[in-house]
Amino acid sequence: MLIFKLSIMKKFFTYIIISGGLILGTACEKMLETDLQGADLTEEEALQSKQDVLDLLQSCYDVTANVYNGRVQYLNELLADNLADPTINEDLSEVYNHNTLFFNGTIGGIYQDPYITVFRANRVIEVIEDFDFSAAEKNEIAAQAYFLRALSHWELVKLFCQPYGYTADNSHDGLIYKTSTVESIVARESVASNYANIIADFEAALPNLVQNSDYYASQDAANAYLAKIYFQQGDYAKAVQHADAVINTGRYSLGNSLDRFELDTVNVSEAIFTTTSNSTLRDFRSTGFTDNYRSDLDGADPLFKANKDFYDIYAADTADRRIKNFFEVIGEDADAVVLVKKFNQEFFDVPVLHLTDLKLLRAEALALSGGDLSVAIQDINDVRLRAYGSNANDLAAGAGVSEVRDAARYERRIEMFGEGDRIQQLKRRGAIGGEAIEIRNNPWDCNGMIIQFPISEQTAAFDLNPTGGC
Amino acid sequence: MLIFSLSFWGLQAQVIEGTIYDKGGLPLPGASVVVVGQQGVGTSADFDGKYTITGVKPGSIVLEFSFIGFDNKRIELDLKAGEKKTVNATLSESASQLEEIVVVGYGVQRRRDMTGNVVKLDAKKLNDMPTPSFETAIQGKAAGVQIVTGSGLAGSASVVRIRGITSIGAGGDPLYIVDGAQLNQDFFSRGNSGGMNQNPLAFLNPDDIASVEILKDAAATAIYGSRGANGVILITTKRGSKGGLKFNFSTTQGVSTPTTMPQMLNSDQYLQLYREAWINDGNTGTPTLPRSVSWEDAQNTNTDWVDEVVRTGYKAFYDFSVSKGTDKFNYYAGLSYDENRSYIEGDQYNRLSGRFNGDYRISDKLSLSMSTGLTRSTYNRVDNAWTGGLGSAMSTALPIYPVKWDRYNIRNGDTLNRPGDWWLQAGVGNNPVAQRELKEWRMTDLRSINNAKISYSPFKNFSILGSASLDYFQSMEDIYNPAGPNTTNVDNSTAGRGIADRFPQRSYNYNGFLTGSYDWQVNDNSKFNFMLGTEYQENFTRTYSMTVRDSLGNITGTRNFVQDAPGPFYNHAELRNDYEFDSVQTSFISRFMSFFGRVNYAYKGKYLAQAVLRSDGSSRFGPDNRFGYFPSVSLGWIISDEDWMKNNRVINYLKLKGSIGWIGNANLTNIEFAARYRRDAQAYDGRDILYPLNNPNPDLRWETTRVFDFGLEYGLLEDRITGEIAYYRKNTTDVLLNVTLPRVSGFGNFYDNVGALLNEGVEFQIKSRNLVGEFRWTTDFNIAYNHNEIESLGGYSADAVGGGTNDTRTVVGEPVGTNFLVRFSHVDPATGRPVYLDIDGNPTFNWDPADRVAVGSVLPDAVGGITNTFGYKQWDLSVLFVFTIGSDIYDSSSKRQLGRVDDWNRTLGTFDRWRQPGDEAEYARLTLDEANLGSNTPWINTDQWLHDGSFLRLRNLTLSYRLNNDQAKAMGLKGAQISFIGTNLLTFTTFPGLDPEIARDFENATDRNMSVNITYLTPPQERTYSVRLNVNF
Secondary structure: OHHHHHHHHHHHHHHHHHHHHHOOOOOOHHHOOOOOOOOEEHHHHHHOHHHHHHHHHHHHHHHHHHHHHHHHHHHHHHHHOOOOOOOOOOHHHHHHHHOOOOOHHHHHHHHHHHHHHHHHHHHHHHHHHOOOHHHHHHHHHHHHHHHHHHHHHHHHHHHHHHOOOOOOOOOOEEOOOOOOOOOOOOOEEEHHHHHHHHHHHHHHHHHHOOOOOOOOOOOOHHHHHHHHHHHHOHHHHHHHHHHHHHHHOOOOOOOOOOOOOOOOHHHHEEEEEEEEEEEEOOOOOOOOHHHOOOOOOOOOOOOOOHHOOOHHHHOOOOOOOHHHHEEEEEEEEHHHHHEOOOOOOOOOOEEEEEHHHHHHHHHHHHHHHOOOOHHHHHHHHHHHHHHHHOOOOOOOOOOOOOHHHHHHHHHHHHHOOOOOHHHHHHHHHOOOOOOOEEEEOOOOOOOOOHHOOHHHOOOOOOOOOOOOOO | OHHHHHHHHHHHOOEEEEEEEEEEEEEEEEEEEOOOOOOOEEEEEOOOOOOEOOOOOEEEEEEEEEEOOOEEEEEEEEOOOEHHHHHHOEEEEHOOOEEEOEEOOOEEHHHOOOOOOOEEEHHHHHOOOOOOOOHHHHHOOOEEEEEOOOOOOOOOOEEEEEOOOOOOOOOOEEEEEEOEOOOOOOOOOOOOOOHOOOOOOOOHHHEEEEEEEEEEOHHHHHHHHOOOOOOOOEEEEOOOOOOEEEEEEEEEEEEEEEHHHHHHHHOOHHHHHHHHHHHOOOOOOOOHHHHHHHHHHHOOOOHHHHHHEOOOOEEEEEEEEEEOOOOEEEEEEEEEEEEEEEOEEEEEEEEEEEEEEEEEEEEOOOOEEEEEEEEEEEEEEOOHHHHOHHHHOOOOOOOOHHHHHOOOEOOOOOEEEEOEOOOOOOOOOOOOHHHHHEEEEEEEEEEEEEEOOOOOOOOOOOEEEEEEEEEEEEEEEEEEEEOOOOOOOOOOOOOOOEEEEEEEEEEEEEEEEEEEEEEEOOOOOEEEEEEEEEEEEEEEEEEEEEEOOOOOOOOOEOOOOOOOOOOOHHOOHHHHHHHOEEEEEOOOOEEEEEEEEEEEEEEOOOOOEEEEEEEEEEEEOOOOOOEEEEEEEEEEEHHHHOHHHHOOOOOOEEEEEEEEEEEEEOOOOOOOOOEEEEHHHHEOOOEEEEEEOOOOOOOOOOOEEEEEEEEEEEEEEEOOOEEEEEEEEEEEEEEEEEEEEOOHHHHOOOEEEEEEEEEEEOOOOOOEEOOOEEEEEEEEEEEEEEEEEEOOOEEOOOOOOOOOOOOEEEEOOOOOOEEEEEEEEHHHHHHEEEEEEEOOOOOOOOOOOOHHHEEEEEEEEEEEEEEEEEEEOEEEEEEEEEEOOOOOEEEEOOOHOOOOOOOOOHHHHHHEEEOOOOOOOEEOOOOOOOOHHHHOOOOOOOOHHHHEEOEEEEEEEEEEEOHHHHHHHHHOOOOEEEEEEEEEEEEEEEEOOOOOOOOOOOHHHHHHOOOOOOEEEOOOOEEEEEEEEEEEO
C-alpha cells in the first residue's frame, strides 16, 4: 500500500517537475513571446524588405525637415544681432539674452531631433547588410545615411559648442558623435574630433551620392556642406575648392527672385538642398518660420522682429530692393518695430543650401586666402545685381582684399537674414580671424554665446556647458 | 417520522448554554460552538459571548468551540435527557503566536512553525471604520506597512508601501491576491484624468474580508518570485463556519467634511494685493486684471469658490450576509451597497457588490471550493486638483469672477450671454461650478474576481490542489459636453447638441496553479513538509473604439466620440444602439510561467527551517533574460521551548528567526526590451516612413532584491504582553529606471537596469493587555523605521529620473523621491527680493537651477500607530492614532499661491509679505514680474515650499455598545451592536498647508514611487462621523 501511495506521489511530483522543466526549457518559451501593443511592430516585423530600409531612411529626412523648419535657424539668429528680443517667449528670450538654463524645453526638443536622425541613420547602416541590395544601392543608401548623420552633428556643434578656433588645438568640449545605436554613457569629444568626424562622413558619402537632388542627399549638397565647414574652420582654400565643385557645375543660378523661400523650390534655381512641404497633404515643414515671423496676418504680432540696429545699417540704401521686400517698419522712433516679410507665406520649401551662400562664401574665402579677387568680385556683383536690379552698385573691378571681404560680409548678412548664418560668421571672425567681436555687447566667446544642453544630458561622464551666461 | 419525532423530542429537551471568553476574560461574540457528530446542531455566540444550543441529543457528547484567530477547543460532557447544562469555554488566541493559522503563499502555516515575517489582520481590525477601500483600514495597524490614503475624492487610489520602496521605475506596490486570484492592479487605467488615479482596489467590500495577511520578508515572499519584492498582501474572504444558518446585517451612515478647509483671499483682499504688486512694479493707474475683468466688475464680485464646490459629504453602507456550515459543506453569501458621497460636490462613488463563497467536501479525499465576487460601481466624477473643482477654487477661480452673468453681455449687437448664463469669460477651468454642472462624467465598472479550487488527497499527508482564477474588469468611461449657447462649446457647427465620449475597456487576468504537498513525519522529532507547484498567468487589456470610414467605405481611423449627441451614452439607448465599438486594440499582453517549491523542516518542534525556490518566466523580458530564479532560506528557533527556558516566569514565548532570499520585481507595463517600430503613410514628401519608437534594451531584466531579515517574537507574563521585533536589510540591484535619456540617444526615455537601492529598517510591535476583567484595556503599538538610499544610478544624473511634474529627483546617497531644490534663504529686508543660496551656500538674488541641492525627502523615517481599546461591560472604546515621522512635504501649489502674483488666487499666508524697506517678512514683495524674484521662469521651485510633513493623527475613534443576551433575545436577535465612529478627528502637525497625508495624482509608476507627499491642489482627506449598526439573527 505504501509503495502504491509513494508511486502516486512520485508520479505527481514528477509531473510538476516535468512541467516546470518544460517551462524553464525552451519548449514553452514561445508562450512567453507576446505581441506588441496596437499597431506597433517589432523590428523583425518592421524591417522585412528593401523598401522597409528605404522607408527607415526616409524617416531621417522627415526629422531633418523638422530641424530645418526654422527652428535651428532661429536659435542661431537669436544668439546674433539680427533679431529683437522675443520677450514673451521665456525659452527663446533666454537664448537671446545669452543665458540659457538647462530646463529650457524648447532647447531640449531642438537638441534631440538631429540625434533622432542620427539614430535612424546609424540603424540603416547597421542593418543594410541584411538586405539584398546591390553593391551600388548599398553604397548609395549608406552614403545618404552618412550625409544625414554629418549634417545633424554639424548643426548641433555650431549651437552647443564654442567654435572651431576657440582653443588653439580645438580640444575644447564638443558633442558626442554617435556612430552606432548602442546606448552608453560617454564623455563629450573635442570640437576637433567632431569636425574631423563630420568631414569624414561627408567625404565618405560624396562618391556614392547622386549628383544633385532637390530634397535628398547629393554630391552637390555634400560639397556645399563641406565648403561651409572648411570656411568655418578657416581653411579657405578647401572652402573655395568645394564651393567651386558646386558652382562650376552650372546647375544653379541666382535667378531673379529676391526671396528664396518659395512654395516650391523646384523653381528656385539657386536651391542646392531643400526640405519640402506638401500642399496636397497639408504637410508644412516651414512652421518654425511661419509661426514666428509672419507679419501679414490680421492683428499679427509675430514673436520675431528684426533688430532695429541691424535694419538701420541697410535702410539708408534705398536702392536695395531687399529692404522693402524683407522688412516693414511700423511705429515711430523708440516705438518703431521692424516686422519681417521674408517668410510671409502659408508654407514653403526651406532652402538649406543655396548658391547665394556659396558665392558669398567663395568671395570672402578668396579674399581671405589671397585667391582670385576677380572671381570674388563677380560673385558679389552677381548677388548685387539681383538685389538692386542693375549693375549700378557693383563692386569695382579693382576692389582690394578688405573691400571685397567687407562687401561679401555686408551682402551675406542681409541675404541670409533669418537663416541663422550671422552668428557663425561672427564667431569665425572672432575665433579664426582674431577680431574682438562683440555681439550685443557680449564677447563672441562668452559662456552664454553657446546654448546650454538640456539637463537630460548630464551624466557622470558628460559635463554641461558652463552656466552663468555672459 | 421517527427522525422527526426524535428531533422534536430533542428540541424540547436538552439545552446547553454558556459564555465563550478569551483568555483575558473578554466575551467572544460570533464564536461558534457545534456538537461534534450531530450535524446541524450548533450556534454562534451573541455580542456578550453567550450561546444557547437546543436540540442536542443526550449522551456522551463533544462540544467544539471555534473562532477566527483562536484555537479550537473541545469539551466533553455527559448530557442526560432533559438536562440543561452551562458550559463556559475559554479560547486561547492563536495570536498568542502559537497556534494561529496564517495564510501564506500557496498554503497555510501555523504561526508557531513559521520562519517568515507575516502580519495578520482579522476582520475586526479591518471593519472598525468606514473606508472607501479596505487597504486604508490597515493604516497604523501593521508594522512596516505605510498606507497613504488617497485624496478626499471618493475613488482615489491610496499608496501602500511595505518596508520602504525597492523600485524607482517599476511599480512599487505590493502584489494583491484575493482567495488565490492575483489581482489586476492598474493604477493608471485612466491615467490621472481629473487630477486623480482611480483606485483599482475599491471594488472589494471590506465586510466580506475575513483576514488580510501581509507578507514582508523573503521567507514569506520568495514563493511569489518575480512579483514578491514589494511584499504580498493576501486577502481571504469570509466563508461559512460550522453551525446553523446565520444572518448578519450591518449599516453605516455618516457625514464627512474636509480635514482642513482651504483659506483663500476674498475679492477685496485679492484686489488689494494685486494693486500692491502693480504699484511695486512701478506701474501707475488702474491695474489690468487677469482675463480682462474690469476693476469695477471685480470690486462688485466676491465669489467664495471653495464654498461653491464643497458640501457635507454623506456615506451610506449596507451589508447583508448569510452563512451556514456543516461537516459536508459551507457557504457564505453577501450583498452590499455602498454610497460614498465625498465632501466635494458632484463626486460620488457607488458600489453594489455580491459575493458567494462555498466549499463542498465530496469525500474525505476530495473537496471543491469556489469564491466569486461581483461588483458593479458607478463613479460620478468631477474634475479636481489641477483640472478643476476644489483645485480651481484654490487657484484659477478668482474671487473676482462671478459664477453666472447678472446682466446681458452684448458685443457688436449680438447677445452673447443673458443673466443667469454661466460666466465663462475666463475659461471653464476657472469656473468650477459651470465645469461641474455642464460636464457629465461617469465611470461604470464591473469587476468580478473568481476562483475555483479542487483539492484531492489520495492518502494521508499528501494532497493536490488545483486552482483557477479569473479577474475580469470591465470599465466604461463616459463624458458628455453639451454645445451651444451657455456652454463651453458655443460654436456648435460640428458639435451639434454636444459631444458624447465613450471609452470602453476590458481587462482579463487568468491565473492557474497546481500544487502538491506532502507531510512527512520522519520520527517523533523530525517533520518535513514538501510543496511543489507550477503556475501560469496571463494578463491583457482591450480598448474599444468606433471604426471611421470614408464615403467609399475605406477605414480611415477610429474614434470614441459622437457629435450632436443628446446626452451621455449611459442615458441614451439610441446612442448605444446606433454606435458600435467595433475596433479592438489589445494592449500589452503579459504572461508568466512559473515553477516553485518549498520545504519546511521542524526538529523537535522548536528548530525550524525552510527553503523556497521559485522560477519565473516572463514575457516582459527579452529572450536573454526571460527566466529568473528566486530562492530563500530561513531558520527559526523557539527558544522558550528549551528546557532551560521553560520555567521562566517572565518570558513564556520567545522565537528567534532569520532569513535571506532573493526576490524580484517585474512590474513593467509594456514590452520595453524589444525594438518597436511604427509606419506612417505619406509622411514626408508624400512617401511612407518607418521609424523606431524606442531604443530597445534586450538585456532588460528583473529587479532583484536581496532581503535579509532577523526577527524576535515574544510573549511575556502569560501572553499579557506579546509582540515582535524585526530588523531587515534589502539591497535591490538592477533597479529598473525609466531613464530620461540623454537626448543624444535620439529618444526621450529608456528602461534600464542600472540602479541600486538600499532599504534598511527596524520594526517594533507590542500588544499589551494592561487591564483584564470587568474593565479591560489593551494597547497595541507599532513603529517602523526605514532608511532608504539610492546607492547607484549607473552614471545617470539626478535629473535622469524625474517624478513626473513633481520635482522630486533621484540622487545617489539620498532616498528615492529626494527634494532637489534651490535653497531659499530669506527675504531681503532692504529690497523685498527673495535671497537664494547658490551651490556653495552663498546668498544670491538669482535663481539658477544649477544651484539645486538635495534638501529633503518625501519618504518618512518612521511610521506607525497605537491603538488603545477600552471595555467596560457592554461598552467598548477604541482609539487609533497613526503617525509619520521625518517626511517632507513639497507644497507645489504654494509657489503660485504665495509666489509671483498672477491669475491664481492666493492663500491667506500671503499677507506676511515684504512691503517696505526694513520689513522682515516670510514672503517676498508682491510682483507681477518674475524678474523681481530673480528668475526668468514665472514659478520657481525652492525649498521655501518644502515643509516638515510629520504628523500624529487621531485616525479612528469608535465607541460601541452591544446588547446583552437578554436584550437581544427580547428583540428577537442573536445579537446587536451600535457604534459611533469618527475618523481623522484630530491632526497634529506643523505642516502649514492643508492635509499632511498626501497621495496626489501620479503620472506613471515612477511618479508614484517618487512623489508621495507632493501636493498640487490635492483635495485634503475626509473627516467622517458615522453610526454603525450590526445585527445578527
